[in-house]
Amino acid sequence: MTAYTSYPKFLISVDCIIFGFEDGHLKVLIHQRPYEPGMGELSLIGGFVQSNESVDSSAKRILKEFTGLNNVYMQQLAAFGDVERDPGERVISIVYYALINVDNYDMHLSDIHNAKWVDVDELPALCFDHNEMVQKARRMIGKTIKTEPIGSNLLPRYFTLGLLQTLYESILGTSIDKRNFRRSISEKDFIQATNLIDRTSRRGATLYKFTI
Amino acid sequence: MTAYTSYPKFLISVDCIIFGFEDGHLKVLIHQRPYEPGMGELSLIGGFVQSNESVDSSAKRILKEFTGLNNVYMQQLAAFGDVERDPGERVISIVYYALINVDNYDMHLSDIHNAKWVDVDELPALCFDHNEMVQKARRMIGKTIKTEPIGSNLLPRYFTLGLLQTLYESILGTSIDKRNFRRSISEKDFIQATNLIDRTSRRGATLYKFTI
DNA sequence: TCAAAAGTGTTAATAGTACACCCATGA
């Protein structure tokens, strides 16, 4: 019993924008909403905050339920609190975005949830305000990748510089000059060449790894 | 009645970090908590979200209650959701920061609430996680002011370049070379000289205004 | 032999940093 008892309480959902990089495109994991309202509509991965967990823990739990992954790069994006944002009942959503390596996650779990990857540039209409959430997250990672090597979360352990450049281009939505890109990357020190060669291209390309 | 009824609900507070610029220092408006737990401890300006308002509206309402101001520059900072962050009861806080001109606000209102301005560099211990909130907001406006003319929200209509520089220095926590500062500002186009002169310095200084 | 992706340097433009003196005036 506290002094707060006269104030209303709210359902708090957590929505996770799970980004992956596949076939040269930045993708988002979505699924069909399993309950009303909006059952069957496309939706971000989400759930409700429980009494015994922090909001951050809730986001981690939900991510693990859908991907099987722990220790994922995940950041809080924003809270979405319009009164009518969920047509069923008042729900305030706290949104996180995560960057994962699509090769590592548990496909069985995402099968159970009917989850699938969709290209962030060809995003279908999602329920409620979920499209807005994705756009905001996208702008955020676009800013972040200019200063921090968050690509390490999206790429496999070994990758070519061509793939790394494609990743940057798909996140930034621009094309980048190859020589400038390779120089600017090599001036940083978060990747290093290995003596492995990728043989999927004719000539073969040096495989790199992140040092971090 | 919806499918959500089995999930717990939470009190949602909104805390506002109200920044002002006074006597050459960046300041924050704080007051003494008027209720338990922590009654009398120093606290950010806050309140609880009501059923009929969005979270954004709630932040605007709270800001207006304490300052009398509408149409203020205000941005959402983050949600703070640790289970034990409020020792009284589980409360999830959604935090906003606002930039106001200290000359415009309604001092009568802030008197009622016992609010006072404190230097952000000499912030006393605030209740709960409020110090952390202020530090995060501070880093945010430090980033923002490098690219956007948010100083317009903190300064009076007419101001000298010396005052503008002091504002930047207090936000960034660094000293700036006067000639470099004046050049970089004049290369942008968000301020313009007026033919007014500030007479508080011996020589007198040109007064500028924001063009936006 | 040729298509496809890998790999590689130089120059120009822009942005940022360092630095010191004279000016106008009120007290």
Place this chain on the structure above:
DNA sequence: TCATGGGTGTACTATTAACACTTTTGA
């Protein structure tokens, strides 16, 4: 007359942008 804040330019460095050809090899 002097203390105070106002006002000004140049040289150096770092960062970013523009731009084209050769290499390797599997099909």
